Amino acid sequence: MSILRSLATSLILLCAFSCVACSLGEQGPLPADVKCELAADKYMNVAGTYQVKSAVDKKECGEGSEKNEFEATVEQNACNVTLRFAGVAFKGVLKDKTALLNGSYESLGTVTKEIKLNFTDKSFSGEEKWTYEGAGTKCIGTGTFTATKN
Numbered sequence: 001m002s003i004l005r006s007l008a009t010s011l012i013l014l015c016a017f018s019c020v021a022c023s024l025g026e027q028g029p030l031p032a033d034v035k036c037e038l039a040a041d042k043y044m045n046v047a048g049t050y051q052v053k054s055a056v057d058k059k060e061c062g063e064g065s066e067k068n069e070f071e072a073t074v075e076q077n078a079c080n081v082t083l084r085f086a087g088v089a090f091k092g093v094l095k096d097k098t099a100l101l102n103g104s105y106e107s108l109g110t111v112t113k114e115i116k117l118n119f120t121d122k123s124f125s126g127e128e129k130w131t132y133e134g135a136g137t138k139c140i141g142t143g144t145f146t147a148t149k150n
Contacts, residue, residue, distance in 0.1 A: 036079035050147040109134015
């Protein structure tokens with residue numbers, strides 16, 4: 001009986017860490033590094049520096065919308081990717097041409113983001129869902145990205 005219980009527990013843990021096929025907003029927290037299914041050279045190379053344009057909807061937080069332009073860096077180790085901009089790192093997993101990332105940072109409260117990026121050879125586009133909690137307030141928002149690799 002304990003062998004079956006051990007096998008069931010292992011299967012549950014495997015499913016929990018195989019969330020890369022989940023859609024944005026349903027992925028849950030990603031582990032810091034996931035064991036990749038393929039050899040490192042079998043993944044699309046998305047590493048590099050990108051010029052990013054974003055549009056962020058903050059209406060629910062009473063701030064309207066804003067557009068930004070900034071530089072971001074994507075680091076990659078096989079299927080594990082990290083998106084860095086403005087001193088913040090968002091970690092996640094690349095599957096095919098799509099990366100699902102998440103992370104949080106402090107900005108007069110805590111901002112938690114889930115990001116989905118779709119890569120091509122020299123660019124990416126994507127979307128984010130975020131939550132702000134601070135000063136007795138909680139609100140949510142969304143954003144979109146387009147980026148070109150330097």
